[in-house]
Amino acid sequence: MVVEVGYARAWDLEACAPWWPISAARARERDAAGLPYVAVYREPGREAPLEVRLVSWRDHYVGLWVYDALGRRTYDLDMRLLDDPSRLLRRYSVGWYYTGPGMAEFDKTCPRITVDLYPDGKGRRTEERQGQGGGSSITSPGLRDDERWMDLPAFGEWPLLSAQVHGLSEPPAFETAEVAEAAEPGEGDTPATCWRPPRPAQPGPINELFRPGVRVTDGYHPEMTVVEPRRVGTLRVPSGLLAVSGPDIRHGDGLPCITVPVRPGEYVLDEARTRFSYHCEWRDAEVTTTEATAVRLLVHETPAATWEMALGPDDDPRLFIEQQIAGFDTDGATGCFADAGA
Structure with a gap:
């Protein structure tokens, strides 16, 4: 079997086609x-x-998408290049098992298996079923080391990783697609419809939640107005190390998962609030209410220009999949600020 290999700047998700073909x-x-x-x-x-x-090696990332004859993605593999330059971690994968030709791509009822792996050997396999009973099951993957990691091929020497999926018993013969040379666009000119490397979750309108008069939404109530923040207390941080954690969670060394250095001192706690109206089905009437949306420890009066995610000592951004966040454990859906020295 002959397989043609073509290269491009990006992959257009809407068109399911390469964007801006380039030579090998x-x-x-x-x-x-x-x-x-x-x-x-x-x-x-x-x-x-x-x-x-x-x-995208600058993002430590290689992705693999497998398609069936109908153009539906059937497998998505996220691999990461970490400290060992000779191999890739099979970090995250999703397999879709369409029940028939009429089932749309990524149909919510499509059975799927998700595997989440980490370099320390930990992981999770989630199987989501369809039909009577439905539901899902979560187990440990139980994979060998060679199933977790893949040797990194040199450029131009990658095999067809989906050969077995497509029923190929013999290695295919590869032919490189011919491309007319043309000036490439700038790095920032890639259309928004094209694939980009996975990014962790980005900060929302954090500053705006504390600015009275700003209009926001939580996704359920389209018209919410920020009102004056409420000062709820103060926190002393004499050690100069702020802890952000679940109040009842302790790690093996007794220290909180996330710490942030600040100047030793006393800081105020503010509660952000929004006012909005909604139809209350119990009263069968329009109701206006004010609810808290966030709490901040104000370490400086000057608003933050940019925000970045706080990381724990074991958090490695190279492993983050799309929209993943770092955080702390909690048994009661609660969190707290505290002096780490306490």
């Missing part, structure tokens, strides 16, 4: 520079690709 030589240059690019594997006569490999 140009793709090799981007690979060496750590810049994003994609490799598309096609079988002659088949409209949908066999698989798409998405690479």
Whole structure:
């Protein structure tokens, strides 16, 4: 079997097609520079690709998307390059098992299996079933080391990783697609419809929650107005190390998971509030209420220009999948600020 390999700057999710095809030589240059690019594997006569490999070494990331003959994605593998430059961690994968040709891509009722792996050997396998009984089950993956990690091939030497899925018993012969050379667009010109490397969750309108008069929404109530924050107390941090944690959670060394250095002193606690109206079904009337939305420890009167996620000592941003957050454990859905020295 002959498989054509083409390269491009990106993969357009809406069109399910490569965006801005590039030559293999140009793709090799981007690979060496750590810049994003994609490799598309096609079988002659088949409209949908066999698989798409998405690479961005500056983000420690290689992705693999496998497609069926109907153009539906059936497998999504997220691999990460960590401290060992010779191998990749199979960090996260999702497999969709469509029950028929009429089932749409990513249908909510489609059975799927998700595997979440970490370099320390821990992980979780979640199987979501369809039909009578439905539900899901969570187990330990129980994988061998060679099933968790993959040796990193050199550029141009990647195998067709989905060969077994497509029923290929013999290694295919690869042919490189020909591309007319053209000036490439700038790095910031990639359309919004194109794939990008996974990003952890980004901060929301944190400052705005404490600015009276700002209009916000929680997704359920479209018209919410920020009112004056309420000062609820003070916190002394004599050690100069602020702890953010669940109040009843202790780690093995007795220290909180997340700590942030601040100047030793006493800081005020503010509670953000919003006012909004909604229809109360119990009263069968329109009701206006004020509710708390956030609590902050004000370490400086000057508003923050940018925000970044606070990380614990074991949090590695290289492992974060799309929209993942760092945080702390809690048994009661509660959190607290405290002096770490206490």
